[in-house]
Amino acid sequence: MKTEDTTRGGETARSPAFAARWLRARGRVGRRAAGIAILVPLISAGLTLAQAYLLATILHRAIVDQVASASQTGAILSLLGLVAIRGLLAWIGEAAGIRAAEDIKQAIRRDLFATLMRRGPDWMRQRSSGELASQILDQVEALDGYFARFVPAMIAAAVVPVAFAVGLMPVDLVVGIVLLVTAPMIPLFMALAGWGAEAASRQHLTALSRLSGMFADRIRGLLVLKLFGRAEDEIVRVRSASDEFAERTLAVLRIAFLSSAVLEFFAALGVAGVALYVGLTYVGLLDLRGTGFTLQAGLFCLLMAPEVYMPLRTLAAHYHDRASAKAAVTSLAATFENLPPVDEVVTAPGSPWSPSGAIAVTARHLTVETPDRGTILSDATLDIAAGETVALLGPSGIGKSTLLEVLARLRSHQGQIELGGVPLADIDEGALRRHVASLGQRPRLFHGTIASNIRLGRADATDAEVRLAAERACVLDFADRLPEGLATPVGERGRGVSGGEAQRIALARIFLRDPALVLLDEPTAHLDIETEARVMRTILAFAQGRTLLIATHSMAVAALMDRILEIDDRQRILVRAPDLTAEPVLAQGVA
Amino acid sequence: MRLLFSLFAARAGGLALALALSCLTLAAGVALFGVSGWFLTGASLATSAMAFNLFGPSSMVRGFSFLRIVSRYFERLAGHATTFKILSDIRVRIFSRLIPLVPLKAAAHRTGDFVARLTADVEALDMMFLQVVAPIATAVLGALGLGLFLWIVLPDALPVVLIGFALTTLFLPLLIALSGQRTGAATVRTAADLRVAVLDGIDGHADLVALGAVDGARHAVDEAVASVRKARLRQSWRVAFGPAFVVLGTGATAIATLYVGLPVLEQGRVTGPVLVGALLAVMAVFEVSGPILRGAGKLGAASAAARRVQSLVDMPPAIRDPAQPIAVPDAGDITFEQVGFTYGRDQAVLAGLDLTIRDGEHIAIIGESGSGKSTLLGLLLRLVDVESGGIGMGGVDIRAVRQADLHAHIALLSQDAPVFIGTIRDNLKIADPHAADAALWGVLEKARLDDFVRSLPQGLDTWLGESGETLSAGQARRLCLARTLLSPAKVLLLDEPTAGLDRPTEAEFLADLLAVTTGRTLILATHAALPKGAVDRVYRLEEGALTLEG
Structure with missing residues (x-):
């Protein structure tokens, strides 16, 4: 038009x-x-x-x-x-x-x-x-x-x-x-x-x-x-x-x-x-x-x-x-900023993409700038092997969530990112969403029930599958205490749900999917130690045959991962040694 | 409606003037048309200029035209001037009735939605006089005047005219208003559904994109939009009756008058000119039915709004002051003794809670969000009353003192503390209207906002809110913190004071909390990690009970 x-x-x-x-x-x-x-x-x-x-x-x-x-x-x-x-x-x-x-x-x-x-x-x-x-x-x-x-x-x-x-x-x-x-x-x-x-x-x-x-x-x-x-x-x-x-x-x-x-x-x-x-x-x-x-x-x-x-x-x-x-x-x-033209046809760009199994994640010369917090990463390098489980550490506000959003193509960046060897920018939107699952820090609950919110992960999931996903994400811990269980209305006009509960519901969505790459942002932030351990067990079981990147503050969570990465105050991504005490080294060159 | 009556009563003078002018306008219009018809018919029947007094009627025609223009102008001016006064009366009255009621008990009243609805309700009441009351009152008075006139010149037509006029200006509009109420409710409901669907799509956009569910959200909004349209269309055919009734009512009544009048003319009981004059006067008086039928659609919404506002201002305050209040002791310990209270959406319970805070002591209460920290602070302020046990201040039960005295003694930074529309100075001075600028800068520095305010071209006079500077969440939080620190109260309650601050700033703030609050009692509710020595003692609130940490 x-x-x-x-x-x-x-x-x-x-x-x-x-x-x-x-x-x-x-x-x-x-x-x-x-x-x-x-x-x-x-x-x-x-x-x-x-x-x-x-x-x-x-x-x-x-x-x-x-x-x-x-x-x-x-x-x-x-x-x-x-x-x-x-x-x-x-x-x-x-x-x-x-x-x-x-x-x-x-x-x-x-x-x-x-x-x-x-x-x-x-x-x-x-x-x-x-x-x-x-x-x-x-x-x-x-x-x-x-x-x-x-x-x-x-x-x-x-x-x-x-x-x-x-x-x-x-x-x-x-x-x-x-x-x-x-x-x-x-x-x-x-x-x-x-x-x-x-x-x-x-x-x-x-x-x-x-x-x-x-x-x-x-x-x-x-x-x-x-x-x-x-x-x-x-x-x-x-x-x-x-x-x-x-x-x-x-x-x-x-x-x-x-x-x-x-x-x-x-x-x-x-x-x-x-x-x-x-x-x-x-x-x-x-x-x-x-x-x-x-x-x-x-x-x-x-x-x-x-x-x-x-x-x-x-x-x-x-x-x-x-x-x-x-x-x-x-x-x-x-x-x-612009009124919608009277009629318009949009076609999403991108090539079809169907990775089999876990995928590797690589980033070169990655620079991320945000309008509100300035530069988060500058010229950073990231390498995650296919099937690896990785923790991302760093003080809050340093840019962990931002990095996850960039990898999920929810935020713009400069530099090259490749998922399974394919440039991120070239991947077809539908395919990207099918194979990359991400959980934000403050996921939104939509108007509906707890079950309908979980089913957003996969529209054709059966009630039994939804319930299983709810159980694995420890949603049943609180849902079963409610008179209506998973049918409890939530969202804009439903029952209020705490941040931790919302996050577990959103985690259950991911358990219904079959992604090659899983990006989780502080999935256990609001949980007590015992629940955290249970949630982490199911996450790790789910991560079998997939690539997992978790942003977290919890050392207990980090210790469960194959490797720990850290964003430092010079806007680089570092590799931290598994014993957690040694000085971190630059990620460059580490496979 | 009681509320509206009392509001209107307070402005009776202005309303009466507007109404009188409105009637005068209508009367002048009716007279202009009636006299014209009478004069014209009379002139056509006259054989020569000598036989017809031309001067009187023609000057009447000119006079009525002029009168109509002038009275219409002043009618609108008077009506608007009084409406503006009522508009301010409504707000002041509701505001002052709400003061003893806050915090409102019912959960439905706690959301932002409530404020939006109250504002919309009040707006619906604003135009009640101009759009509904004045036209109806004018119609009633107009009917009386016309009735009197017809009774003298054409009594035969009186019943049909009064019936036709009453039907068109009173009963049919009422019918439309009543029948529109149900469909009106459907319209409101579908619009609310659409708002939810749109908000879900916007707030959950990142989640939807990540889940590849954007098309689903679009579909949901498409459906909600379609239901809004459907509800509106169902309502539309009723709404459309309004203009149709104006045409039908005016025409049918005029024809009925003609039908009744012609035999009377034949019998010689009325002259031709008078019949034409009466007929045209009848047609002219229907001018008032247009605004009434337009206003009728709003009547349902306005009366529902009036009912809601009325029920709100009629609520009894949950907390009352004692009949013989005691003064709050200037110093002394705060004691919670065996306090029991049920709170939160999960009906969590505080049971047998004991806590003593010595004068000038600093304590922190930590615990997961939803554990009851805010409730504990609210109990101390008597925002709600304990269900069992008691809270004392320097040995006096807080239920024995006036709420205002208690509030003057304790300052709270609540989690949802608002920034008001106004300048930075206005916002700070809410805590202490007599504070000097130096004191304002002092608290801004303590809240680590001084550099930012100094960087603004207008400094403390920077206008915030609508069409003014907007603060980031962190800055807004710090401004509210500064406001609380400015309060001269002896006891400070800070509920999550560092929410919205970045980590280093939070750590700095907590580290010099001691210096900032020296000499005052402090209760800090937080889930931030507290540096050593920030407070005297730290309690953890869990499962409705306090345990000492560390």
Whole structure:
């Protein structure tokens, strides 16, 4: 898609013109429903014209021609029919607008999430998850009114007043021409109404969100304020902050409301002007027509005068939808650095890879830099033989976890890494994940049960296999104490799970897999000595015929491994002698 | 709703003004249209200008137009001004009611989710007057005025007009609001599910990538997105009734008036101009139904929000002050005697716990996370009360003193201590509003944050939080630590003070803990390795009991 290229770089993506273009392109998804939502008000406007004409006719016949009321029943019933159809159209139009908006929002949400999932873990680490989730939910929701109401209202405002003016011409040329002449001014009115409404709603929303932000902040920290005896004082601050917001917002609103007063002025002028013009013509004080003016024609003009301005009022009422949509697009563009193009096909690069048995791991000139902690490794060398079990030591914060993430291709690096002789960068994503298993320090439990979390390791695992994996990872130690066992809900809204428990559940996932390389980051960090020993026994049994690298602080764990590596404060990887007391030597040249 | 009533009562003057202006606007619109119709019909029937008084009606038309514009402008201004006042009233009131309630007992109230919901609930209440109450009140008053007018000029049409108007402005909106409640709940639920699915995908991204399960997460989100859409579409056809009812109600009532009015005209009980005027006035009064039907959709959400907020502020405080409080002794030992308490999600139990801390002593409590260290500190502060046994301070049971006095005596650095929106200075001064800058720099130095703050261009005046400087987790932690150290309290409780600090900094901090807290009693809850001599004694909390280490 071309959009990708034209929007590279934050500036373009954040410009208002870009937001409008993106919204238009996005609107195509809901084209069908949106078409109905746009068409219906136009049809309804035609019926309004017919309804006013019919009403004027009935009144004319009753008052001027003094027709018997019984003979008008047919006309009144047709009037009722027109009203019923307009009611139905209003219903269809509204529902179609909502549908269009829902279709579009669904497509955008899917694309945004897919974009997120494609961004590397490096990108994700630097952002707050709550903020990203709120973008996908709340900011996309802010587009709702734009597609559901603003777009149909905008088109109606552009078309309907002109149509009405033309429709009035056969009845009275003067009224028609006056309205048609004011028609070119309608974009001006629209801009005027829009400017005011937008400024008003923007100010209002900013004030409200600032205030809500502060309120939420103080509620969140209320306990701290209370313990320091400061809660009462904070009430005064909340009060004075909101008073200040109110004052500033009102100052803007005072001017912004003027614009809608101008719109009101024109609408009132239309009604009053038509009434006076027609009235003066009747009594003969004004004669621009030449011919006489019937009551029917006069009433028709009077009934239509406010209708001409109706679409403009509707537009003004929905103008804030446009402002919120634009703000949302700007915010999406800023967060995602780039909006997802409307359609895009992605193919993952890489060559198929199917190692048989354990694989060797080698790294040359490995340099790893992190945005938050600076350089972790510089020009380091790493050699692990196929089938070897290796412990990785070093004080916390030195970069053990980072190295494991690099080897699992979850973090970017410079230099060469080869797994089983194949450059890491060339390995197909699916194959890499099949043959390399890694356990992070703080694994995430997903919304579901303990069992469903374990089953993430292998989707087709049987209940017995899940239970066996849970047993080997000592998950059953705590799961069996819970009333629902492995079926206990965990994750975002389930039971809270301690760090150690979460890690064991994540370890059980790995036991369901058949990897050639296993990377474990402090798998026993939160365990007591006895459980640690049990977990390590099963890990070592699992590591038979595989290559294992464990980052750990525990000497007991390290002593169980074939070899111990260490990252030193000069950002190198050293080999430590098995007796744990000798000085470490440089890893270079050791097989 | 009680809450809203009392809030509205407090601002009755401003609300009455806004309402009066709103009624005036409606009346001017109705009069403008009605008089126009009457004048126009009358003029067409008049044979000459002499026979028709042109001057009166035409100036009325102009007058009503002008009145409508002016009153609309001031109506909106008055309505917003009062809404802003109510908005601040709501927040202040909820905030002050919450003070005695924290920490909230129910687990549902403990999450960040609760704060988000409370904020959203309060926002839903903000617009109640402008969007719901004012249009409905205007409609009711408008119906009264119109009824009076019709009673005089066209009594035959009075019943149909009142019925049509009541249906369109009151009963149908209520129906929509009620029927929307269930589908509204489904919408909220599916949105919450989507949030969970998205958060799972983002927070668990590295795990998903490592497990090769990204497509599964995408699938889950796709499904959640589809359910959100489905729930919204199910709701949409009800929502769409709103605009349809406006068209139907206005049209049907006008036609009914016409149908009833024509025979009356025939019988000569009403003149043509008056009939047209009345008919147009009836059509004009329906102007108010648009905002009502728009607001009706929000009524369900707003009343649910009001109920939730009300039930929150109605909660009785879990901990009450004694009727005759005793002063907290200035010095003395802290004693836990046979303390029993059930805590945590696994209902772990402290049983018969004894602990004595002498005045000025420094002790540490270590143990796995979840072992009850934080609970122990909370008991001392009376955030919760012991179930059996007692806690004394200088020989006085802590239940015999005012909570505020107890809190002034003890300062806590909790695990989830927040950084507030405001400047660094604001954040520190929460602990001691009268502290001089020198004291602020002193505690920043002790928390090893002074170099960082000095490096900021605005130093202590740097704005933190929303649209301000953001601190790293470690820096935020240190700022909270500095705040706690600034407190003049005699007793310091530090719960995992070094979380977020790197190892060397943690070691340095723990090493000079002694110097930082000289003269004060210190209870340190941590699972960090403590250097020798950092504290006087170390206890391990395990299985609900304390054992002396080393």
